[in-house]
Amino acid sequence: MADTHEPTVDFDHHTPEFGQDAARKFAELRERCPVAHSAHYEGFWVASTYDTARQVISDDVNFTVERSADGTQGGKLIPTAAHAPSVIPGVLDGEAHDRLRRPLRTLFAKGSIEKRVAPVARRVADELAAELAGRDEFDFAHEFSFRLTVATIFDFVGLDEIEDKGTFILMLEDAFAIDPEAGGERDALATSVSGQYQEAAAYVLDVVRARTAEPRDDLISHLVDPATGFTEDECVSLALSMVLGGVRTTASSMDHIVLHLDGDRELRARLRDDRSLIPGAVDELTRLSAVTPLVARTARHDVRLGAVQVRAGDRVAALIASANLDEDRFGDAAAVQLGRRDGLHLSFGAGLHYCLGIWLAKMELRTAIETLLDHMPDYAVVTEGIRRYELVGVNNGFHRLPVRPRP
Numbered sequence: 434m435a436d437t438h439e440p441t442v443d444f445d446h447h448t449p450e451f452g453q454d455a456a457r458k459f460a461e462l463r464e465r466c467p468v469a470h471s472a473h474y475e476g477f478w479v480a481s482t483y484d485t486a487r488q489v490i491s492d493d494v495n496f497t498v499e500r501s502a503d504g505t506q507g508g509k510l511i512p513t514a515a516h517a518p519s520v521i522p523g524v525l526d527g528e529a530h531d532r533l534r535r536p537l538r539t540l541f542a543k544g545s546i547e548k549r550v551a552p553v554a555r556r557v558a559d560e561l562a563a564e565l566a567g568r569d570e571f572d573f574a575h576e577f578s579f580r581l582t583v584a585t586i587f588d589f590v591g592l593d594e595i596e597d598k599g600t601f602i603l604m605l606e607d608a609f610a611i612d613p614e615a616g617g618e619r620d621a622l623a624t625s626v627s628g629q630y631q632e633a634a635a636y637v638l639d640v641v642r643a644r645t646a647e648p649r650d651d652l653i654s655h656l657v658d659p660a661t662g663f664t665e666d667e668c669v670s671l672a673l674s675m676v677l678g679g680v681r682t683t684a685s686s687m688d689h690i691v692l693h694l695d696g697d698r699e700l701r702a703r704l705r706d707d708r709s710l711i712p713g714a715v716d717e718l719t720r721l722s723a724v725t726p727l728v729a730r731t732a733r734h735d736v737r738l739g740a741v742q743v744r745a746g747d748r749v750a751a752l753i754a755s756a757n758l759d760e761d762r763f764g765d766a767a768a769v770q771l772g773r774r775d776g777l778h779l780s781f782g783a784g785l786h787y788c789l790g791i792w793l794a795k796m797e798l799r800t801a802i803e804t805l806l807d808h809m810p811d812y813a814v815v816t817e818g819i820r821r822y823e824l825v826g827v828n829n830g831f832h833r834l835p836v837r838p839r840p
Contacts, residue, residue, distance in 0.1 A: 439741055442469035444479050446511075446727060446750075446826030447616035455726075456767065459755035468739035474512040474617065477729070477748035478738065483763075483779070485739045486756035489730050489749050491784030496730035496749065497526050498786060507731045510619070510827065511750055514610035517623040518630065520674045521667070523786060533671065534789060536661040540652060543792040549650070550589050550793060554800045557584045562808035566838045570815060574834040578687040578801065579680070585797060586679030590672055591651025592640060604629050605677045613681070613828040634669050641668045675790075682724050683794045685830035686780075687801045689722035690715070692834065693769075694802075695814040700769060705806045713771040715798045720778035721769065724829045726754040728782075753779045754829070809838040 442462065445451065462469070462481040470478055480486045489496055500507040504515040509524060519525075522533035539545060558581055565571045583598045595601050606612045608630035610619035641657055642665070648654035652675060655661070656668040663671070694701040704711050732747045743749060756779050758766045763775045781788040788794070805812060818835035822828065 440466040440469040442466055442471055442479060444469070444471040445473045447824055448826075449823050451726075452821070452825040452829060455754065456758060459752065459758055462752070462755060463759060468741045468743075470741075475748075477511050477750055478741070478743055479727075479750050479752055480738060481752045481755040482739070483756040483759035483761065486751035486753060486779060487783050488738060489751040490728060490779065490782055490786065492736075493526055493785045495732060495734050495736040497733050498524050498730060499526055500524065507748075509728050509730075510611070511727075511729045511748060512617055512619065514620040514623050516620055516627065517610035518608060518670070518673075520609055520677065521670050522789075523674070523678075526785065530785065533663070533667065536655075536658075536663070537671075537789060540655055541789050541792060546792045546796050550585060551796050551800065553588050554581065554585045554797050555804070557581055558800050558804040559808075562804045566808045568838060570835055570837050572833050573691055573814075573836045574684070574688050574831040577836075578684040578691075578834075581801060582680045582684045582687070582797060585793075586676055589652055589679070589793070590676050591644065591649060591653035592637065592672070592676065594640075595636075601633065602676070602680050604633065605673060606681065608633075609677055611677070611681070611827055613822045613830055614824045616824045616826065619827075634673065637669045637672050638665060641665055641672070678790055679793065681828055681830065683790075683797050685724040685828055686719050686722065686794065687798055688831045688834050689724065689829075690718045690798060690802065691805065691812075691836070692814055692819075693718055693722070695812070695816075697769070701806075701810075703771075704802060705810055708803060708806075710771055711799050711802050712795065713773075714769070714802070715795055716778075717769045717771060717773060719780045719798070720757045720763070721767075722829065723754040723757050723778075723780045725780070726826060726829055727752045751779070809836075811840050813837045813840060 459481060467482040468478055468480050468485050480489050498509050506513055522530045561577050561580055565576060583602055587593050587598050604626055607622050607626040610623040612622055615622045640653060644654045645657045653672050656663055656671055704714055727750045729748060729750045732743045732745050732749060734745050736743050760766050781791045815835040815837060820833040822830050822832060
């Protein structure tokens with residue numbers, strides 16, 4: 434807990450108020466108390482500047498993502514969900530993390546993603562756009578971004594035979610306690626679907642064994658290769674983690690980009706006329722709209738963080754959404770500047786746990802923009818029909834994002 438002389442703040446990211454007027458609140462935090470202590474959820478520190486947030490997520494000597502042996506403390510989110518399965522390798526540090534991640538790097542490299550996965554994403558995006566472009570209105574969040582990311586990741590991982598992929602993903606989100614609107618009740622939600630999760634794991638185990646006997650060109654076949662040294666259980670856990678990580682954050686980023694380009698028609702026109710600008714726009718727009726507002730660590734040792742002393746065992750939240758808007762790091766931070774040279778933003782993490790799927794996500798976001806510009810370049814968002822998640826502490830996304838393909 435914080436000493437009485439340390440700065441404190443009434444900060445609760447699992448309230449409807451958290452996402453309201455967020456940019457102003459973040460600016461106040463960075464200015465008034467860059468590192469402050471919140472009493473919510475048994476107490477944790479909030480690091481709101483770029484430098485402090487990056488220190489928390491990249492210093493794996495002093496901060497850890499791992500949970501305690503009984504699962505009740507630690508982890509990447511606050512509060513901890515003791516009964517949720519581990520999302521590996523993301524909740525491991527050191528050699529335990531590297532042993533699982535090392536064999537996956539080649540498969541997730543940019544060249545591999547462009548060769549193996551981009552054609553699938555483009556085909557699915559074109560099919561969806563052709564279906565939806567003839568409508569008067571459609572829900573982009575459910576009918577395009579969610580369906581595109583689901584279809585792409587299931588094909589990539591090798592679970593394409595699952596019929597109801599959308600329901601499967603929603604169950605995984607509950608089981609891993611990252612349902613966007615679970616708020617502080619994450620652990621109870623994870624417990625409630627534990628039986629369904631076990632059924633899903635058993636199904637994936639059957640697929641793992643089938644790929645061991647007859648490999649295909651997919652992630653699971655790569656996982657079961659004896660050269661990786663993975664056990665069957667590790668193959669199952671990794672496959673489920675990759676499916677889980679490949680949908681919601683990318684889909685929500687896609688939604689934010691489409692909404693931004695609705696309001697910034699000049700930028701949309703530039704991207705339409707010069708497609709080489711799209712990757713830079715993806716970088717900037719994912720910085721501006723960090724769909725994972727914060728991630729947590731636990732202090733391994735006593736460590737100085739900004740102007741405060743964090744004690745071993747303290748929980749610390751790196752406020753990514755605030756760090757990405759820090760004017761001390763990003764000049765004119767609220768503006769989209771293609772070709773910005775202010776350095777790495779934190780939406781994809783930093784350090785040891787830098788997002789393994791970054792090139793997959795960037796490819797899908799680029800593909801979505803290109804597809805919309807091809808099939809419905811004059812689309813308009815029906816702003817009065819937008820419905821955001823009420824709670825955005827885990828994922829800053831949308832229940833509904835209605836789009837009209839034509840003016």
